[in-house]
Amino acid sequence: MAVVTSARAVPRRRRFDRSRAAGVLLVLPSLVYLTLFVFIPVIKAFATSFTVRDRDDAGNYTYRVGLDNYAQLATSDTLRANVIFTVFIAVTSVAIVFVIAYVIALALRFGKGPTAKLLGRIYIVPLFIPSVIASYAMITFLANHGFVDGILQAFGLPDGAFPKIVFDWKGIVITQVWLSLPFMTVLLSSVLLEISDSLIESARDVGASSWQIFRHIVLPLSAPGALIGVTFMFLGVIGGFTVPYLLGPNAPQMLGVSMVYYMTNYFEPYIASTQAVAIFMLSLVAAVYYVRQQFKREIR
Amino acid sequence: MAEVELRHVTKGYKDTTAVDDVSLAIKDREFVALLGPSGCGKTTTLRMLAGFIRPDAGQILIDGRGVTDLPPEHRPTAMVFQSYALWPHMTVADNIAFGLRLRRLPQAEVADRTARMLDVVGLPGVTKRYPSQLSGGQQQRVALARALVLGPKILLLDEPLSNLDAKLRVRMRDEIRRIQQELQITTVYVTHDQEEALTMADRIAVMNRGVLQQVGDALDIYDRPATAFVADFIGSSNLLTGTLRLAGARPVAQVGDARIPVEADGLADGAAVTVSARPEDMEVLREAAPDAFRLDDTRLVNFGAYKRLLGRHPAFGQLEARVPKAFRLGDEPVYLRFTRARAFAGDERPRG
Numbered sequence: 001m002a003v004v005t006s007a008r009a010v011p012r013r014r015r016f017d018r019s020r021a022a023g024v025l026l027v028l029p030s031l032v033y034l035t036l037f038v039f040i041p042v043i044k045a046f047a048t049s050f051t052v053r054d055r056d057d058a059g060n061y062t063y064r065v066g067l068d069n070y071a072q073l074a075t076s077d078t079l080r081a082n083v084i085f086t087v088f089i090a091v092t093s094v095a096i097v098f099v100i101a102y103v104i105a106l107a108l109r110f111g112k113g114p115t116a117k118l119l120g121r122i123y124i125v126p127l128f129i130p131s132v133i134a135s136y137a138m139i140t141f142l143a144n145h146g147f148v149d150g151i152l153q154a155f156g157l158p159d160g161a162f163p164k165i166v167f168d169w170k171g172i173v174i175t176q177v178w179l180s181l182p183f184m185t186v187l188l189s190s191v192l193l194e195i196s197d198s199l200i201e202s203a204r205d206v207g208a209s210s211w212q213i214f215r216h217i218v219l220p221l222s223a224p225g226a227l228i229g230v231t232f233m234f235l236g237v238i239g240g241f242t243v244p245y246l247l248g249p250n251a252p253q254m255l256g257v258s259m260v261y262y263m264t265n266y267f268e269p270y271i272a273s274t275q276a277v278a279i280f281m282l283s284l285v286a287a288v289y290y291v292r293q294q295f296k297r298e299i300r
Numbered sequence: 301m302a303e304v305e306l307r308h309v310t311k312g313y314k315d316t317t318a319v320d321d322v323s324l325a326i327k328d329r330e331f332v333a334l335l336g337p338s339g340c341g342k343t344t345t346l347r348m349l350a351g352f353i354r355p356d357a358g359q360i361l362i363d364g365r366g367v368t369d370l371p372p373e374h375r376p377t378a379m380v381f382q383s384y385a386l387w388p389h390m391t392v393a394d395n396i397a398f399g400l401r402l403r404r405l406p407q408a409e410v411a412d413r414t415a416r417m418l419d420v421v422g423l424p425g426v427t428k429r430y431p432s433q434l435s436g437g438q439q440q441r442v443a444l445a446r447a448l449v450l451g452p453k454i455l456l457l458d459e460p461l462s463n464l465d466a467k468l469r470v471r472m473r474d475e476i477r478r479i480q481q482e483l484q485i486t487t488v489y490v491t492h493d494q495e496e497a498l499t500m501a502d503r504i505a506v507m508n509r510g511v512l513q514q515v516g517d518a519l520d521i522y523d524r525p526a527t528a529f530v531a532d533f534i535g536s537s538n539l540l541t542g543t544l545r546l547a548g549a550r551p552v553a554q555v556g557d558a559r560i561p562v563e564a565d566g567l568a569d570g571a572a573v574t575v576s577a578r579p580e581d582m583e584v585l586r587e588a589a590p591d592a593f594r595l596d597d598t599r600l601v602n603f604g605a606y607k608r609l610l611g612r613h614p615a616f617g618q619l620e621a622r623v624p625k626a627f628r629l630g631d632e633p634v635y636l637r638f639t640r641a642r643a644f645a646g647d648e649r650p651r652g
Contacts, residue, residue, distance in 0.1 A: 198385035201352055206399030206450060207373045216398070220389045 042280070048273035069274040078251065079271070083278055085252035089169060089244070090237040090282075093176040094230055097184050100177070102226070105188035106218075109195075127182035131175075135246040138175045139166050171247035172254070176237050184229050191225030192218070224293060231290040235283050255279050302363060302376070302453035302486040303328050304349065309358035311344055318344040319355070320510035331480055331487045333501035335494060337533065341510040342490045343458055349488060350379045350456050362453060378452035382459045384443040386431040392418075392442050393427035399450045417445040420479060437468045444476070448483065455480070455487045461496065473500055494534050498522070506530050528644040531576035538582070540575040540616050544568070544643055553643050556615030558593060564643040577641040582621035584609060585635040592635035595619065600629060609634070 052066040073079045104123055107116050126134065141147045142165045149162040165171050195218060203213045244254035253261070255275050263272040304326040311319040319341040326332050334342035347353045349360060351372035360368045367375050386395050393414050400410045418424050421441040431439055440460060447455060460476070461469045477500050480487050491497055497504045498518040506513040506521060506529075514526035525531035532539055542555035544562070546569040552559040553575045562575055585592050595611030602625070609621045611634065621636055 196383070196385070198381045198383055199387060201372070202379070202381055202385040202446075203387070203398070204352075204372045205350060205377075205379045206446065207402050208398075209373065212402060217387060221387075 045273045045276045045280075048270055049277045051270055053270055069270050072271065073274050073278060079258070079275070081252040082255055082258045082275070085169070086238060086255045086279075087282065089172050089176070089254055090234050092169075093173050093180065093237050094233050096173065096177050097180045097233060098226070098230060101181055101184035101188050101229075104181075104185045105192050106214075108185075108189050109192040123185050124182050126178055127186075129179075131179055131242045132246070134179055135175055135243050138171060138178070138247060142166050142171065142174065166247055167249050169249065172244050175243045175247055176240070179243070180233050180236065184233060187229040188222065188226060191222045191229075194225070195221050227293050228290065231286045234286045238282050238286075239279050303361075304454055304486060304488070305359075305361040305364075306345070306349075307359040307361070309345070309348060309355045309360065311341075311348060311353060311355050317510045319348070321358070322507075322510075322512045323358075324505055324512060324515060326486060326488065329484050329486055331477070331489065331500060331502045333489045333491055333497035333504045334507060335491055335497040335504050335533075336507035336513075337492055339509075340507040342492075342507050344510075345507070346379075346456050346458055346488060346490045349454070350377050351375045376453035377456055378447035378450060378454070379456040379458065380440075380443045380447050380460045382462060384431070384436075384439045384463075386439055386442055386446070388431055390430075391427065392423075392429050392431070392434070395431065395442060396446045396449050399446070403450075413449055414445075417449040420448070420482065421445045422475065436464050437472060440464065440472060441475075444479065448479070448485070453486065455485050457487065457489045459490055459492070461491075462493075469496075476500065498534075506533065508533070525576070525642070528574040528576055528646065531578075531642065531644070535578060536620070537576040537578050538616070538619050540577075542573060542575055544571045544573045551643070553641070558613075558615040560638050560641050561591065562638075562641045562643040567643060567645055571645060573643040574646055575641050575643050577638050579608060579620045579622040581638065581640040582619070583637040583639050584621050584623055584627075585637060586632060588635055589637065592637040593619075595634045595636055598629055598634050600627065611636075 049069055050065050050067070052064050052068040054062045054064065056062060073083070104119060108120050111119075129137075139146070143149070144160075144162055144164065144166075146166070149157070152162060153159060163170070165174065199217060199221070200213055203217050208216065239256055240254065241256040241260065245257045245260070248254060248257060255278060259272045259275040259279075262268045262275065306322055306324045309319060309322045310317065322341070322345060324332075334345055336342045344353060348355050351367070351370055351374075355368065358368075359366055362376060372379075387398070390398065393411075396414045396417060397410045400413060405413075414427070415424070418427065421444050423438060423441045423445070426434065426438065426442075431442065434442065443460070457476070461472050464472060473496055476489075489497075489501060498521075501518070503515060503517055504521050505515045508529045514521060514530050516524070521530060521534050525534065528539065531537045540553070540555045540560070542553040542560075544564055544567050545552050545554050545559070546564075550561050551564040551567075553562045553564075553573055555575065560575060560577075562573075564573065567573065583592075588594070593613050593616070595609075595613060598609060598611035600623075601608040601610060604625070606625055607623050607627050609623045609627065609629075611619055613619055613636075619636055
């Protein structure tokens with residue numbers, strides 16, 4: 001009896017080992033990739049941000065561990081302004097994109113006319129235009145004496161009355177909105193498509209107006225999906241470089257741009273790393289929020 | 301008091317007529333079933349009553365008042381949807397109370413009416429749960445409570461039991477009928493299930509391809525079908541196509557070289573007809589007799605309480621007769637006699 005049992009157990013264990021080995025092999029490439037290109041750099045950046053470089057009278061550098069970089073980030077007017085500016089840009093762009101995308105998604109979901117159909121075809125266009133191209137297009141389009149200014153001046157707008165958009169926060173926001181709109185609209189559209197007609201019809205049946213249906217049925221049912229979109233876009237704008245680099249003002253700067261300047265122009269990798277950690281932390285807030293929403297949803 | 305009337309209601313889509321000139325008057329407190337196969341226009345008719353679809357032509361009246369142009373939120377109707385359509389982000393209580401809250405009723409009255417309605421549908425004590433935590437039958441009851449809590453004049457049900465298993469379906473059938481009787485509410489019930497229609501409804505309106513075929517109680521529909529479609533759709537029937545002959549003492553249908561005595565009211569001699577005979581109206585004989593037709597390739601299908609005898613006849617094709625469960629097939633031939641057959645105008649079989 002015992003012999004039979006063990007004879008059976010041996011091949012079973014071997015089979016189990018083989019499938020486990022296959023599992024490890026499948027995970028290995030991505031694990032190596034993540035370790036080399038994500039985990040190690042993140043840890044290095046963290047370590048660098050806690051490294052303080054002192055220069056003595058003889059001009060020699062000494063290194064120690066300390067919080068000086070963070071103190072500088074908090075107290076330096078320029079750096080603090082950069083952090084606030086970054087959050088401001090991210091929140092503003094996300095809010096504007098969310099509202100516009102939601103309106104378009106509602107039109108696509110509930111609209112029936114040819115306008116809705118046309119809208120459904122063209123809103124996707126910016127998705128296929130690289131951000132560098134879009135940024136330069138925005139510059140020629142919105143600059144003072146640019147395309148729009150030119151047209152307005154032809155209609156009598158005095159020279160110099162056109163607001164400063166390019167090389168200003170407005171330029172970043174407009175371009176980010178333009179670039180992120182398709183993604184957010186696609187996402188919200190699919191979220192709204194998931195709400196079945198009968199849920200809306202049953203609300204009408206008990207007497208709800210269009211506004212009441214939106215407020216009590218459509219909005220709460222689309223909220224979980226919408227928050228995913230908001231989180232991802234927030235992350236994208238917080239860490240963005242191309243758009244603020246090409247369209248942003250010289251001061252304040254978004255953290256992505258400022259970080260590169262500190263790294264390459266001012267040769268301050270320690271402050272640059274500290275700013276990287278700041279971006280990371282801001283992203284973390286969004287990520288934690290996202291995970292908590294997902295968790296709540298699963299409990300439901 | 302709540303009467304409903306459809307007057308020559310028609311609704312077409314691109315290349316089909318979903319509902320074709322339907323007129324139907326429903327009395328106060330009456331339970332009417334709209335019965336038909338899928339695509340027959342019964343759901344479109346119901347949705348026109350609810351106000352979700354506007355008819356192309358015709359009128360809809362509730363208590364004599366035209367409501368054809370009123371949207372659903374302004375009609376005194378309440379609908380129970382096939383998929384229940386409970387709002388997943390609201391608790392049971394919030395689902396039921398939603399319509400009351402929209403009307404800004406006092407909090408106490410909302411709670412009171414919600415609780416009372418849950419009692420009526422036999423589902424107390426689930427107010428705090430979410431729809432996803434309820435079984436299909438319970439969700440159905442909540443949907444019913446949500447429709448009824450506003451005190452509608454007309455209750456509309458769109459295949460409400462089709463998502464439930466067979467046993468539960470039978471129980472909910474009785475429940476819905478009990479609630480309807482208790483609240484004395486005029487009810488229109490859409491179904492493709494003839495058993496539901498026959499057991500629940502005061503009157504049944506049978507539809508096919510957008511056309512109202514017959515309106516009557518269960519006995520009318522079963523015993524005196526108005527069209528070959530009704531004869532075939534309700535219960536089952538042997539359907540044959542032939543020509544009507546009125547020359548003899550009794551009307552007969554000529555099918556191939558065979559003649560079957562038929563009831564043929566108001567049909568002319570030589571008319572192309574569809575002959576319908578129910579399996580229970582077929583007499584099984586063990587020996588040849590006048591008017592009896594010999595069956596070949598006979599076999600029996602057991603239905604538990606009874607059996608069906610199937611066989612072929614050269615002129616009629618396949619025929620079917622209902623026989624007692626003790627019936628056995630021997631080596632000797634079997635003959636069938638039509639004890640009751642009806643002839644309907646038209647030579648097209650209604651199937652498909």
